Amino acid sequence: MINIGQYIETLINWMMIHFSTFFDALNLGIGSFINGFQHILFGIPFYLTIAAMVLLAWAKAGRGVAVFTLLGLLLIYGMGFWEATMQTLALVLSSTCLALIVGVPIGVWTANSNRAEKVIHPILDLMQTMPAFVYLIPAVLFFGLGVVPGVFATIIFAMPPVIRLTGLGIRQVPKNVVEASRSFGTTRWQLLYKVQLPLALPTILTGVNQTIMMSLSMVVIAAMIAAGGLGEIVLKGITQMKIGLGFEGGIAVVILAIILDRITQGMVRRKDKK
Secondary structure (H helix, E strand, O other), X not given: OOOHHHHHHHHHHHHHHHOHHHHHHHHHXXXXXXHHHHHHHHHOOHHHXXXXXXXHHHHHHOHHHXXXXXXXXXXXXXXXXXXXXXXHHHHHHHHHHHHHXXXXXXXXXXXXXXXXXXXXXXXXXXXXXXXXXXXXXXXHHHHOOOHHHHHHHHHHHHOHXXXXXXXXXXXXXXXXXXXXXXXXXXXXXXXXXXHHHHHXXXXXXXXXXXXXXXXXXXXXXXXXXXXOOHHHHXXXXXXOOOHHHHHHHHHHHHHHHHHHHXXXXXXXXXXXXX
16 A cells, blocks of 8 residues: 555655744745735725725726726625625735745746756646645644635645746747847846746736636635635635525625736736737
8 A cells, every 4th residue: 555645744744843943934924924915905994995996997907897896895895894805805915926926937937948847847737736625734734724824825726827827928929039139139137027028928917817816716715724804704604504694705705806807807908909
């Protein structure tokens, strides 16, 4: 009998013993980052947040999405889920930002190195196909209960799209444009920042859209380890058999998901037109 789980458990225990200081520092840093998002969102009156979201939706996605954003956010506030929605939004935004900070450089690396692409591609397949609940186990062991392990698990689950699409976007930059830039004496970094990344930006934004959607799909799962937000409301509806409460929390998640999806899609379309 091959007991792979025993070896994985041994590895995680070894990491907990030898890297406890690192995980404590990471816990503090990520926790401060998330708290910063939450303080900003909680410090702004709800009507100003709604107005800003409506204006952003109008500018990026059009009048119809702006009207939906206004009505949807007013419905969330009317149901009494505004604070939980802001917690979820902070979780999604912080997870997305951290996933981009890590994922975009890896995507650039895979675009410029066939060897790296061959190594990282199966790892991304594993990250995307592994059941999301499995990520909660090491997250809780390394960071305990709370928002930080929820963000950690969300980052692992939601990072693959931005890595894949960043690499794809850079590889799709026309070779004649790259060769012309090199002929004018651009350095490797100038080629990346002034040519490849701007031309690949629509594809990268598509990756950002997918990362946001996958982050939102982790909301309820992260609530199982006390991450809070709308997922906690849905989880209460499930565990306490409160059907109405569960559906209300689910509706709030759907509204937030549609708003974020339409805004980011609108940003992609505008970049494509330029």
